[in-house]
Amino acid sequence: MxxxxxxxxxxxxxxxxxxxxxxxxxxxxxxxxxxxxxxxxxxxxxxxxxxxxxxxxxxxxxxxxxxxxxxxxxxxxxxxxxxxxxxxxxxxxxxxxxxxxxxxxxxxxxxxxxxxxxxxxxxxxxxxERLPPIHQKYALYHGVKPLRIDHFNCFSPNVDESVAFYNELGFRVTEYTEDASSGKLWAAWTHRKGGVHDIAFTNGIGPRLHHVAFWVPTPLNIIDLLDLMATTGYLPNIERGPGRHGISNAFFLYVRDPDNHRIEIYCSDYQTVDPDLEPIKWDLKDPQRQTLWGAPAPKSWFEEGSAFAGVAARQPDLTASPIIAP
Incomplete structure (x- = not known):
């Protein structure tokens, strides 16, 4: 489609x-x-x-x-x-x-x-309600030094339908993954604010929340967080990364909170302000799609997500499978 x-x-x-x-x-x-x-x-x-x-x-x-x-x-x-x-x-x-x-x-x-x-x-x-700025109160900076919320990613049972609806709301597709055999969308990244995405959709049992992402200053902040989590009892909460996505070019880390909600720590994607910017297409089987360096995501990344309260999730219409880490 x-x-x-x-x-x-x-x-x-x-x-x-x-x-x-x-x-x-x-x-x-x-x-x-x-x-x-x-x-x-x-x-x-x-x-x-x-x-x-x-x-x-x-x-x-x-x-x-x-x-x-x-x-x-x-x-x-x-x-x-x-x-x-x-x-x-x-x-x-x-x-x-x-x-x-x-x-x-x-x-x-x-x-x-x-x-x-x-x-x-x-x-x-x-x-x-507006609060006083604190971005120059550097004594408050600790942990991974999160600067702002960046995006949501949701499992969708039909990504083509999700993209069509959010397109009506003015969201623009920046990058997308297409299943070559069916021509259907397997995933799509859409934005309003001029980054790669405000909300993305991934094929899967849905609707469910896949993750919430926070923007940080540099990849070194992610390394610092890994050192902190690995030595303060949070080693099992590190799910995937660090790495660089092929899609979005962003440096990333995925961690789980104590209730298993997935949080992405994210930096260094690119600007998408121009209204005529052409979306970038990826094939589902491209090994650099998930991670530019070629490392595939674990099975949990494709199967696990947070249920939306009171919402019944269903199986996806598209059965295509991505590359999954052994």
């Missing part, structure tokens, strides 16, 4: 991804991982929630950890350009027959929840 042409004038303006809420089973363990080990900053803390931001971010939070009985993923949050865009977005989703529920969210202006056609829970708002 051919890629849809970029929609440069969507019905409403999504600025970027904003935040994610993760259900965790032990707040103290999660705090030790996200704050003491990764280095995210606490902006609020209650008996059942921890709000975190990264060091370059001015918005109140990029991740919310919510205590729950089971580890799940909740809403993926996106910031809109204006309050007017919020009303336009409500009209768009209503017109698609998708649910719109206005909700109260701490530190956010008017916010509504909806779902994409596969069931991924989405949250839209226009304004979040």
């Amino acid at each position: 051919p890629l849809p042409k970029p929609n440069l004038y969507p019905e409403f303006n999504i600025v970027r991804l904003s935040h994610v809420e993760l259900a965790v089973t032990d707040l103290a363990r999660s705090r030790a991982f996200y704050v003491d080990t990764l280095g995210l900053q606490v902006t609020d803390e209650t008996s059942d929630s921890i709000y975190l931001r990264a060091l370059e971010e001015r918005g109140h939070h990029c991740i919310v950890l919510k205590k729950a009985g089971a580890a799940e993923a909740h809403d993926l949050g996106f910031k809109l350009f204006s309050e007017e865009d919020l009303d336009k977005a409500e009209h768009f989703f209503n017109g698609k027959g998708l649910p719109v529920e206005w909700v109260e969210r701490p530190y956010q202006s008017r916010t509504f929840r909806t779902r994409d056609p596969h069931g991924i829970p989405l949250e839209f708002y226009a304004e979040m």
